[in-house]
Amino acid sequence: MLDLRRFTGRELRLTDKLVEFNWGFLLLLVLIASIGFAMLYSVAEGSFSPWAYRQALRFAAGVCILLIAAMIDLRLWMRLAYPLYGVALAMLVAVEVVGMTGMGAQRWLNLGFVQIQPSEIMKVTLLMALARYFHGLTLDEVSRLRNLVIPVALIAAPVGLVVLQPDLGTAILLIASGAILLFAAGLRWRYFILSGALVLAAVPVVWGRLHDYQKNRVFTFLDPERDPLGTGYHILQSKIALGAGGVFGKGFMEGTQSQLNFLPEKHTDFIFTMLGEELGLAGGLVLLALYFIVLMFSLNVAMQCRNQFGRLLAIGVSMTFFLYVFINTAMVMGLLPVVGVPLPLVSYGGTAMLSLMFAFGLLMSVHIHRNVEISRGPSAFW
């Protein structure tokens, strides 16, 4: 309540923002990322190249992005929500078009100096756009059918484009984070029950349209022993490596399963397995605990915020982050089928890392501007 009086009625100065910025949170992120550097160093058999070094550079860039995003006024972010969403959507369309002309990899957009993956950017901008939209609705209005047309379209457009790529994992993540925002905005339960039923009904139809490799993944997930040398190989090897790690692991850079290349994609999607093998249950739980603190902090940011845009944005970031962590770790433990979802801050990868840091920057902006009141009507800022 003290904060309330301190800030209401006057604008925050940069020094206020720097004071309000939660430096402990940034330290937490550095800690998690450092675990990632260490694992990438280990994957390369004790070498900073080719992965650890570049990952550290990207993280440093990510920290800059986070700081800048945090300092920018939340109201400006709200104003930018739709335009940014439009840019991300345009980039997704561009990927389709350029991909058509035979660029090879269709998930990437080559801007000459840098390659970016627009679907990663869309994950953040979708949250912003939905938060912006629901900010303008009262609780009663949220559940009116005609008010659902726009948010559903906002979700469906990128999902459709991503499915075309085809990148089922990202599509599911986009749908999930969209649904979470609808839920947090207060959409009535019956809509979720209804759409759940619809999804169940649609399963047979979708099943027929899946690629063979995608079907195989599901089969294999249901019974990994069924094809131990083919698609089940990943899961089986991952479980062996984790199990062999035991409570305290085989020691840093001593993981025989990972080091001997039994484990595929160990620097990206399966990096948690390597950690589990080399640092054991103890190491894995430490990382999970760090992740959990991040989640609880962001949830707290959402609850403390006095404007609906910030609340929704914060919970969106929190839940998307949670989904990443959960899907990836559950996958390598054999609890979920293998989908290409990286472990946030730890897996090697560029755009995912930068867009995540941007998302955390937004979260921090919400935290700093938590006491700013933003009126519901659009007239206030257009």
Place this chain on the structure above:
Amino acid sequence: MQISGRDNTRYQAFTRRAALLGAIQGAAFVVLAGRMYYLQVLKSDQYTMLAEENRVSMRLLAPLRGNVVDRYGRILASNRQNFRAMMISEQTADIEATLDRLSRIIEISDFARRRILRDVQRSPRFMPVTVAEGLTWDQFAKVNINEPDLAGIVPDVGETRDYPYGEELAHIMGYVAAVSEKDMAEAETDRQLMRLPGFRIGKEGIEKTYDKELRGTAGSSHVEVNAYGRVIRELAKDPGKPGQEVVLTLDMDIQRFAWDRLKGESAGAVVMDIHSGDVLAFVSAPAYDPNQFNMGLSNEQWRALVDNEYKPLVNKALAGMYPPGSTFKMVVAAAAIEAGINPAQRVVCPGHYSLGSHDFHCWKKGGHGAMNMHQAIKYSCDVFFYDVARRIGINAIAEMARKFGLGETYGFEVPGEKAGLVPTPDWKRATRGEPWHQGETVIAGIGQGYLLTTPLQLAVMTARLANGGYAVKPRLTRAIGGQLLPTPRPASLGLGEAALKVACDGMNAVSNEPGGTAFRSRIPEPGMELAGKTGTAQVRRISRAERLTGVLKNEQLPWRQRDHALFVCYAPVHAPRYALSVIVEHGGSGSAAAAPVARDIMREVLSRNVDRPQAVVPPRGSTGAREG
């Protein structure tokens, strides 16, 4: 107040739901921790056992590279066994000591040693690294016998590319070599495969063009290995798919003959079917041995190739650009007819042609006298073509040259094709910023000046003259993976009968009428006569002073300054089937240095019954009246 009240209900709803989401997150983490406890504590012993004793590993198997054969199935490139020694670094305690012991059996140069140590550093410890390859059977046997003393060294039989015809086909086949960092970066697929030790990809020629087809699909072997990485048993094996066979249009007999006839010179020659475009022989001399490129060249070998004055690394038939000289006169003649000039009209050749203050010389000092177009081709009179060129202008000549396939590439199957140059005033203005001079039109009339052509283009030009004016394109591939490629049906160039007739009749006269510049190189056997055209392309400028004191003969000049000798021809003259172009760099005159070679090659071609795909355009006799 009311709004804030509503916001309050919204906030309360949000808080409830956020708390629920938080609870879900917490529950999920409990599940994750529980699963980890299950795997890493409860099941740890079981998985540890699996990890230590029974590890499943997948190894990629390189597919067998496809063969390249000639039109009769004779093997031009295949695979032979490559005896090699590999090292698995995790199986040896001291890499240096192992290498020392091995070097007592087979020689390991310092250079190779550095390469091995670097490769060992770069690869995972269980991954075999090539230590030596291309071993003789004796060396290989010794390595095998001494294996117990050589911990970590594994004798192994791989495959390597074999080119039985060596340099005779070097510029067509190209070669394969180890994958470079750049190849790796550019590769869209097969990266895993390309990382295999000893894997090679096509770097030049057909090997490069059809690398994908020849490469095949990688197989895999799932093996159980023990804790030391030694294979215990194979669980499953997918042999992959060997690369496809590529059938070329070449006739190796003709290729060999042409090569033998040209080796020792710096030269290029192309033999092609005038209807289908099938290339039967494609020679660039001198050449290199692609077998040597397989294993990597030593520095000295490489320097010798680069420093050789005859440029063995350049594919002269495809990328060598030369002024066409008098072989271009048929094109000018055809352009003249199309421009409405009467071929019977005579031009008097006094030995030189004056334009303004400048004199252009005929190769025959005393002059040819009065010449019509037919005679001008037969005797290769320069003055006649100076005059005609000036009258019809450079644009008409350039347009006709393009119809005959000069100044363009054909998408030939061997990389590195050059387009040559067909100059126009527009081109000159655009590239040099200077206006076109009429004198440049005049010398273009005899194929000199800016004009540049390749032997492949000259063969195409001759084929289009001989096949009745159809835009045939050269091709080198007959079939891929057992699938015959369709023979393209060339479009008509839209030339009048008269234009082709005057050019073809002139060529006939060149080689079959006494006094023709290639009469001495005629084929006397009835039915096998060829129609040709000599060319002597000047490389240096002849000054006015030199003209007065007497032009130096080619033999008196250093090799670099001598004229290029050219000859183009087709045969049989009454029912044309094959076109041929020969260029001998700095060989001297076309009639002396190129025509006899061309004659011999063409006779060889005609004396063989080439299994020709059905003609796509009806053969046409150039002088039908004399048929039968």
